[in-house]
Amino acid sequence: MVAITIKDVAxxxxxxxxxxxxxxxxxxxxxxxxxxxxxxxxxxxxxxPNAQARALRSTRSDSIGLLVSDVRNPFxxxxxxxxxxxxxxxxxxxxxxxANERKEQQDRYLDTLISxxxxxxxxxxxxxxxxxxxxxxTREIPTVFVDRTVDGLDIPSVTTDSEAGIRQAVEHLAxxxxxxxxxxxxxxxxxxxxxxxxAFTRAIADKGLSQDHELVYFGDYQAASxxxxxxxxxxxxxxxxxxxxADSLMAVGAIAILHKLGRRIxxxxxxxxxxxxxxxxxxxxxxxxxxxxxxxxxRIAVDMLLQVIDGGQPESVVLPSELIxxxxxxxxxxxxxxxxLRTN
Amino acid sequence: MVAITIKDVAxxxxxxxxxxxxxxxxxxxxxxxxxxxxxxxxxxxxxxPNAQARALRSTRSDSIGLLVSDVRNPFxxxxxxxxxxxxxxxxxxxxxxxANERKEQQDRYLDTLISxxxxxxxxxxxxxxxxxxxxxxTREIPTVFVDRTVDGLDIPSVTTDSEAGIRQAVEHLAxxxxxxxxxxxxxxxxxxxxxxxxAFTRAIADKGLSQDHELVYFGDYQAASxxxxxxxxxxxxxxxxxxxxADSLMAVGAIAILHKLGRRIxxxxxxxxxxxxxxxxxxxxxxxxxxxxxxxxxRIAVDMLLQVIDGGQPESVVLPSELIxxxxxxxxxxxxxxxxLRTN
DNA sequence: CGTTTCCATGGAAACGATTCCATACCTACA
DNA sequence: TGTAGGTATGGAATCGTTTCCATGGAAACG
Numbered sequence: 001m002v003a004i005t006i007k008d009v010a011x012x013x014x015x016x017x018x019x020x021x022x023x024x025x026x027x028x029x030x031x032x033x034x035x036x037x038x039x040x041x042x043x044x045x046x047x048x049p050n051a052q053a054r055a056l057r058s059t060r061s062d063s064i065g066l067l068v069s070d071v072r073n074p075f076x077x078x079x080x081x082x083x084x085x086x087x088x089x090x091x092x093x094x095x096x097x098x099a100n101e102r103k104e105q106q107d108r109y110l111d112t113l114i115s116x117x118x119x120x121x122x123x124x125x126x127x128x129x130x131x132x133x134x135x136x137x138t139r140e141i142p143t144v145f146v147d148r149t150v151d152g153l154d155i156p157s158v159t160t161d162s163e164a165g166i167r168q169a170v171e172h173l174a175x176x177x178x179x180x181x182x183x184x185x186x187x188x189x190x191x192x193x194x195x196x197x198x199a200f201t202r203a204i205a206d207k208g209l210s211q212d213h214e215l216v217y218f219g220d221y222q223a224a225s226x227x228x229x230x231x232x233x234x235x236x237x238x239x240x241x242x243x244x245x246a247d248s249l250m251a252v253g254a255i256a257i258l259h260k261l262g263r264r265i266x267x268x269x270x271x272x273x274x275x276x277x278x279x280x281x282x283x284x285x286x287x288x289x290x291x292x293x294x295x296x297x298x299r300i301a302v303d304m305l306l307q308v309i310d311g312g313q314p315e316s317v318v319l320p321s322e323l324i325x326x327x328x329x330x331x332x333x334x335x336x337x338x339x340x341l342r343t344n
Numbered sequence: 345m346v347a348i349t350i351k352d353v354a355x356x357x358x359x360x361x362x363x364x365x366x367x368x369x370x371x372x373x374x375x376x377x378x379x380x381x382x383x384x385x386x387x388x389x390x391x392x393p394n395a396q397a398r399a400l401r402s403t404r405s406d407s408i409g410l411l412v413s414d415v416r417n418p419f420x421x422x423x424x425x426x427x428x429x430x431x432x433x434x435x436x437x438x439x440x441x442x443a444n445e446r447k448e449q450q451d452r453y454l455d456t457l458i459s460x461x462x463x464x465x466x467x468x469x470x471x472x473x474x475x476x477x478x479x480x481x482t483r484e485i486p487t488v489f490v491d492r493t494v495d496g497l498d499i500p501s502v503t504t505d506s507e508a509g510i511r512q513a514v515e516h517l518a519x520x521x522x523x524x525x526x527x528x529x530x531x532x533x534x535x536x537x538x539x540x541x542x543a544f545t546r547a548i549a550d551k552g553l554s555q556d557h558e559l560v561y562f563g564d565y566q567a568a569s570x571x572x573x574x575x576x577x578x579x580x581x582x583x584x585x586x587x588x589x590a591d592s593l594m595a596v597g598a599i600a601i602l603h604k605l606g607r608r609i610x611x612x613x614x615x616x617x618x619x620x621x622x623x624x625x626x627x628x629x630x631x632x633x634x635x636x637x638x639x640x641x642x643r644i645a646v647d648m649l650l651q652v653i654d655g656g657q658p659e660s661v662v663l664p665s666e667l668i669x670x671x672x673x674x675x676x677x678x679x680x681x682x683x684x685l686r687t688n
Numbered sequence: 689c690g691t692t693t694c695c696a697t698g699g700a701a702a703c704g705a706t707t708c709c710a711t712a713c714c715t716a717c718a
Numbered sequence: 719t720g721t722a723g724g725t726a727t728g729g730a731a732t733c734g735t736t737t738c739c740a741t742g743g744a745a746a747c748g
Binding site: 359360361362363366373374375378397399400401402403 | 725726727728729730732733734735
């Protein structure tokens with residue numbers, strides 16, 4: 001592996017390394033002649049500048065870090081795609097990390113991102129402001145929180161207003177006659193887990209529905225915990241007649257076990273999920289969801305990060321959420337959960 | 345932003361930069377005393393080594409590149425997760441790129457990955473061996489192809505044997521009485537697109553089914569082209585009674601438009617998709633699929649890449665595929681596509 | 689024609705680590 | 719006691735760029 005350096009290019013072009021560097025970085029203080037000669041040498045040698053050396057000298061790495069909990073979650077997959085494409089358009093490459101909803105892995109990734117001197121970090125954070133998150137602040141590394149926040153940290157963020165969507169969902173279910181709504185919550189170590197749970201609690205109270213704390217199951221945003229949640233909730237002496245899942249993966253788990261148990265969604269039990277995924281509309285019955293725009297979230301996050309990198313202090317953005325009613329929650333149920341007709 | 349370097353650490357610890365470096369890299373030629381002093385200085389200063397400088401000097405970047413077509417495709421999302429986690433376990437971070445099934449974007453990403461001197465690259469390649477792919481070889485950059493290959497290039501790869509699964513699918517449909525099977529193909533610029541199409545053609549011929557070339561629609565592995573394919577195939581004078589989609593996204597598009605057109609899957613028309621996605625089993629009717637193991641593919645790809653980085657020459661691996669019959673294809677259909685009973 | 693200005697250029701010093709090489713010290717052995 | 723061998727250490731070179739600074743020549747101006 002013979003490494004080709006800028007000196008080789010300079011030698012072949014008959015100029016100095018300094019001039020070659022100037023040509024390559026588009027510095028106007030270059031003659032058309034040397035521009036042409038260097039360009040020719042570059043293609044002749046198939047020269048690729050060493051990004052490490054460049055970054056070392058210029059203290060810019062042209063890379064950003066994106067830390068999410070799990071790309072297999074369609075929400076984060078969409079986010080990763082949008083962020084990566086927007087960053088690419090702005091000349092940055094994206095380092096992807098999956099924290100797997102585990103704080104030590106988040107810290108480990110933040111450490112590597114700091115070591116690699118990424119120009120900025122977009123993170124869906126987990127936990128409180130302890131650990132490596134603290135280092136981001138003391139080092140003044142441009143950071144933007146996406147989807148989630150961390151209490152007490154003054155970092156610009158793009159989040160969703162869960163309140164509106166969840167309130168609409170609860171009101172919708174209440175209007176259909178449900179009084180006992182089961183809630184499959186996200187982990188309380190995340191701001192979305194806490195916020196959505198709080199929104200649910202408030203909405204339930206405002207509507208005068210059952211606040212039986214047994215109706216809440218605390219999951220971890222993974223499919224398996226959705227199944228476990230349904231399992232637990234259906235074993236109650238007075239099981240819920242409707243379910244609200246705090247993210248799409250737990251909804252998937254819930255659907256899987258409901259199928260297995262032979263409970264007909266939208267007939268025997270109503271189901272609404274947070275997060276709109278293309279596929280949810282294809283289910284039969286189609287799934288009612290609380291929708292929010294991932295693409296917008298990703299684009300705004302990159303925009304904000306670029307601003308922070310440029311020394312700006314963008315305002316945090318809160319995006320709306322909204323209930324989309326489909327068949328999975330459209331059947332009115334009598335309060336005692338009697339039999340009902342199926343609609344489609 | 346005051347940068348803390350190894351010299352600061354060395355000064356605080358009262359040793360030289362060389363010794364500090366030795367301590368940090370675990371070199372045994374260090375006294376317990378300086379080890380302790382350096383460790384203390386590191387935590388005191390919250391020192392993070394500059395990965396660029398380290399990489400520049402040691403010609404290892406401890407990073408790999410992963411280039412897929414689109415993380416929003418659940419297959420690639422799973423792959424990205426597995427690869428990223430396996431790489432992390434081996435001490436590497438992953439640079440993610442989405443080529444969006446476009447050759448120029450693939451080339452652009454390969455260029456940046458080369459510039460960044462990643463230690464290796466895992467790519468689901470697109471197109472022929474022209475463009476930047478060629479540079480990978482001449483520069484002897486450790487590379488592994490995953491899911492797809494490029495004809496004529498001697499690069500280790502992990503792929504799926506599409507033949508077996510597709511043959512099983514065709515035989516299964518033929519046994520159910522289908523003679524006109526529509527095929528929604530992947531792009532012919534990808535090896536999977538070509539291989540699966542060839543396998544389909546062979547299977548159709550062997551079974552003596554209709555080889556009407558109008559029954560093949562060439563899509564691009566995106567959902568929209570699945571919809572377009574169904575639309576085109578159903579407009580034929582003699583439309584197919586069964587459909588085989590070459591990937592999951594096109595299957596999603598197909599399902600969406602079939603719903604909209606009021607065609608009942610598994611009743612009016614049979615449907616089988618390549619790629620097994622957890623959610624496909626949750627559809628009603630559940631979707632028959634040709635399944636292959638993404639996790640295994642990802643793990644093996646990282647294993648192989650590590651071998652190549654170590655100077656080895658691992659053998660390419662071909663993983664099996666297999667038909668999983670579910671309700672979407674289980675109803676026998678009379679050759680003339682008459683009415684039939686619904687099973688579930 | 690002489691002086692100023694401008695522009696393209698090359699030499700050399702960074703950037704922050706690793707690593708070769710030489711040295712100083714200490715122990716062990718004859 | 720003198721020498722060989724081992725160990726911990728520091729100085730300095732190095733990795734491949736960018737960028738500061740000085741220089742030389744051409745152009746422009748009086």
